[in-house]
Amino acid sequence: MLVLDLALKSLRNRLLVTTLTVGSIALSVALLLGVEKIRTGMRESFSNTISQTDLIIGPKSGTIQLLLYSVFGMGSPTQNVSWEAYQTWAAHPAVDWTIPYSLGDSHRGFRVIGTDENFYERYRYRGGQPIEVAEGKPALEVFEVAIGSQVAAELGYDLGDQIAVTHGMGGFITHDDTPFTISGILAPTFTPVDRAIYVTLEGIEAMHEGWEGGVPPASAMSFGGGPPSDEAEPAEERWTGDYQPTQVTAFFVGATNRRDVLSLQREVNVWEEEPIMAVLPGLALSEMWNGLGYAEEGLRLVGVFVVIVGLLGMLVSLYTSLDARRREMAILRAIGAGPVRIVSLLVLESAVLATLGAAMGVAVVYGGLSIAQPWVESQFGLFLPIAGLAPIEWLYLGAVAGAGFLIGFVPAVKAYRTALHDGLAVRV
Amino acid sequence: MTETAIAVQLEDVRFSYGRGPVVIDVPSLRLEAGTRTFLHGPSGSGKTTLLGILAGVLRADSGAVRVLGEDLTSMSGARRDAFRARHIGYVFQMFNLIPYLSVLENIILPVRMNAERRGRIRASNPAEEARRLAAALEIDHALGSAVGALSVGQQQRVAACRALIGSPELIIADEPTSSLDHDRRDAFLELLLEACEGAGSTLVFVSHDRTLAAHFEQEVSLGESNRAGEVAA
C-alpha cells in the first residue's frame, strides 16, 4: 500500500495541523455521541421512573394525566376510585399486590401521598431498585410521615420533627391541628419519590376528619382569628378514632402472572360498576417520552451540525494545504503517479483524518463517561450506562468516515487538475 | 538495445497550453539510444514543456512523439503515466524531494510505484540498490537524513539516484545544476554522466548554460523562435 504509506507519512509530517484537525473532529464526534448517550440515559431513566409495576389503575381520564399525577406527582386528579372498587380489584385472582395512592394534600409545596406498607415493600424504580428508608422507619402509624430525600434536604427536616399538612396543592388552609411526626427519611431515588411526603391512608382520613363539604370544622380553623367554637371536641379526642379509608386516587398493580396483564387491563377498562381505567406504565411512559421527542431531535440536530462543522474544518485545512503541495504533486507525477494515485492519496488523507477523529471521539466519550458517570448520577440522578455502541452510533461513525472519504475528493480533484496544468514546470 | 536504436523521435510536434499560444513547434528531432544530449535555449523557449512531452506528462496537440519505440500520442493518459513510471527517470531543477519521506524512501519511490522497474534492480532489494547508487553519487552518508537537512547539491544527487534506480532507459534532467555553484555543478555533472553510462541510459539534459555543452555528445538548440530543432552534432 504505497499510497496509504505516503498518506500517513504526509499527515505525520504536518503533525500540528493533523492533530488539530483530528482533535476537532474527535470533539465534534464526542459531542454527537455524548448527546446520544445522554439521550438514551434520559429515556431509560424516564421509562424507569417506575418499574415492575404491571398496571396503574385510576379513575377514567387520559393515560398521560393518570401517569402524571400517579408517577410524576404533577397535576391533580379530578376523581377518585372508591374503597370498595379498590378492594375488589386488590382481591382479583390475577392481582398479586397493590400499592394504593391517595393524593390531594401538600406540605409547603410538596405532595402528601397516602399509601400503605406495600409502597415500602413493592414500589420499584429504575430496573427494580426498591424504596429504602435512609433514616428511621416507614410511616405505618396514623400520624407518622416518611419524607423523600429532597423534601428533607430542602426543608431541613429531621426525624421526630412535627409537620402540618395543607389541603389541596399550595393551599392556605393548614391542618395544623393534626400534627404529623416524621418517622422516616427515604434514601434518594432521583425520581419524583424524592419530592413527596408519605403518610398512611388512615392519616389522610384523619386530617380530613370533619371536612365534609370542603370546609374545615370550626375547631380546625387556625387562621380565621375567631375564637374556637365551644362545641368542638378537643383535638386529641378526635384523633383516637378508627379512620377507615373511603377512597384512593389510583393504585399500582403487580400481576400474579405477567401473561395476565393485558387481559386484566381489558377487564378493568370495561368494568361497569365504576368508571376506572388501567394503563401499562412502561408503554405509556415511552409513549410520553416520544411526545417529548422534538427536544431530542433538536439535541441530535445540534450534534450533527457540530460534526459537519468539524468536517468542513478538515476540508478547509486540506484545501489550503494544496498550494504548498504543488511541488509534491509534480514530483509524484514525474515519477509516474497517475490520476488514480494522486486522487487516492488525498482522499486517503481525508478519510484517515476523519476515521482517526471518529475513533478518538469514541475514546473521548467513553473516557468522559467513565469519569463523569458517578458524578452525573449523584448530581442529576441520571444513570449513564457504559454500554457498547448502539447501531445508530455505529451509523454515525460510519457516516463520519464516509463523509471524510467523500470530502477528500474535493481537494483531490483540485490537486490533480493543478498537477495536470502545471505539467513539470517548477512552480513554488 | 543497439547503438543505432532511436530513443526519441519527434515529427511535426506542436503544443500549446490550453488555448494559449503555440509553445512548441518542432519539425523533427531524433535522439539515438544511449547518447547524452545537451538541450539548450533561452528562458521561456519551451525546454521544460518539451521535456513534459517526452515524459508523457503533456500530450502533443499534433505530430508524432515516439519514445523508446512507442507512440506516446496514441496512448491514454494512464498508459503514459505507467510508461513514464517504467521507462523514465526525471530530475527537476530544484525541490526534487518529497519532504515527508526520508532520503532513502525518496530514492526507492519509483521502484515501489512500478513493479517492472523494481524487477530490474541489480541488488537484492531496493534499499541495497539505493545504497549502491548513493555511493556512486557520493551521498551514501546522507541516506538516513531528513530531506530538509540536505544542501541543494546533495538534494540534486539524491534526485539523480531516484531517477537512476531501476535503470530506466531514458533519464531527463531539467536544469539540475542551475542552483549549484560552479564546482558542485561540475562534480554533479560528472557523477550523473558516469551513472548514466553505467546504466546504459539515454540522457536528455537541459540547461541554458552553454558552457556545459562540452560534456555531451550532441547539442540541441531550441531557438527562441519556438520553431527550432536542428541537431548540431
Ligand SMILES: Nc1ncnc2c1ncn2[C@@H]1O[C@H](COP(=O)(O)OP(=O)(O)OP(=O)(O)O)[C@@H](O)[C@H]1O
Ligand atoms: N502550465 C503552464 N500553463 C501555461 N503556460 C505555460 C505553462 N508552463 C509554461 N508555460 C509557458 O510556456 C512557455 C514555455 O515555458 P517553459 O517552462 O517550457 O520554458 P523553459 O524554456 O523551460 O524556460 P526556463 O528556462 O525559464 O525554465 C512560456 O511562455 C511559459 O510562460
Ligand SMILES: [Mg+2]
Ligand atoms: Mg524550464
